[in-house]
Amino acid sequence: MSAHAPFTAFRIHNDDAGYRGGLEQIALDQLSPGEVVVRARWSSVNYKDALAGTGQGKILRRFPLVGGIDVAGEVVASTDPAFREGDAVLATGCGLSETRDGGYSQYVRLESKWAIPLPAGLSLREAMVLGTAGFTAALALLRMKDNRQTPDHGPLAVTGATGGVGSLAVDIFSRAGFEVHAISGKTEAKDYLTTLGASQVLGRDALATTRPMESARFGGGLDNVGGAMLTSLLAQTAPYGNVASAGLAASAQLDMTVMPFIIRGVSLLGVASAGTARDIRGQVWQHLGEDWKPRHLDTICTREVGLDGLPEVFATMLAGGSFGRTVVRID
C-alpha cells in the first residue's frame, strides 16, 4: 500500500459548509499516525457512530476525521514488531472517530497499544457483530462479577434489550449462567429476545415506580437507557446486587434517592468502554472468544451494509428503531 494511493473512507467534516459525513477518497498519509496499518474488512454501527456521523451528538473532538469507532482487519504494515503483516486484529473505542481517524475506511492506522489480536474463537466479522456493543456488555458483566454478582442474587435485567448492547447482553449474560429479564419497548420482539436467552420479556412500563425502593425483583442488571428506567432498576435491585450503567438512549438524567445504596448495599457501576485499560480489554475479548461468546450472533446481526449504507442506518438508530446489530462490510 503506497502512502499516496487513494482509498475510500466515510469522513466527517464540520466547517463553514456545515456538519456533514460522506464517502471520499483519501490517502494513508492523511490518517492519524499509528504504528500499525490495517486493511479493514469489517466495522459496525453503534449509537455513538450515529451521533458522530450526523452531528446530533458532540463526539468528534477535531475535524475532519474518518468515522467508525470499531474496526477489524489484517495488518499490512507495522513498525511495532509485536504485529506482523497478515495478523488479524481488532480495535474498539480508543479514540477512534473521536480524537483520531476511525474504522469506516479501507485502510486504518492504529496505535499498536490499542490493537487487539483477534481472539482464536472469533472471525473478523463476528468480532464486529460484537464490536463496541459486545465489548460493553461483557465489560459490564466483568465489572458485576468482580463486585461479587452471582446468579443467586436473582435475574439480571437488561434495558433497551433489542438494541446492539442490549441484544448482546441478553445472550452473554445467559451464556454466563444468569437468568435474564429483557426490558423492551418493542412488543413484537418477544420471540427474538427469548431466542437470545431471556426467560422473561417485559415492557418498559414494567419498571415504572414512584417510590425510592420497591420489592427487590432483580439481582442487578445493565441499563442502556438512563433516566427513570435506571432509577427504577436501582429501586428494585436485591441486596448487594450490581447495576451497570452503560447508556442514555432515553435520558442522561438520574433523579433518585440514596436509599438503594444505604439500605440494600446496591452498587451502581459505570461502564466506559472507550477508555478501558489495555489489560482489561484483553480479558474482555478473551471471554468474548471463549466462555462468553454469544450463541446467537447470526440472529443478532440483523443487517449488513457497505460504507454507502451508513447514513440510512444512522437515521434509523437515532429514531430509536434499532434492532440487533448492523455490521459494515468494507470491500
Ligand SMILES: NC(=O)c1ccc[n+]([C@@H]2O[C@H](COP(=O)([O-])OP(=O)(O)OC[C@H]3O[C@@H](n4cnc5c(N)ncnc54)[C@H](OP(=O)(O)O)[C@@H]3O)[C@@H](O)[C@H]2O)c1
Ligand atoms: N458506556 C459505553 O461504553 C457505551 C458503549 C456502547 C453504547 N453505549 C450507549 O448505550 C446505549 C445503547 O447503545 P446501542 O449501540 O445498543 O444503541 P441502539 O442499538 O440504538 O439501542 C438502544 C435501545 O434503547 C431502547 N431505547 C431507544 N430509545 C429509547 C427511549 N426513548 N426510551 C427507552 N428506551 C429506548 C431501544 O430498545 P427497546 O426498543 O428494546 O426498548 C433501542 O433499541 C446508547 O445510549 C449508547 O450511547 C455506551
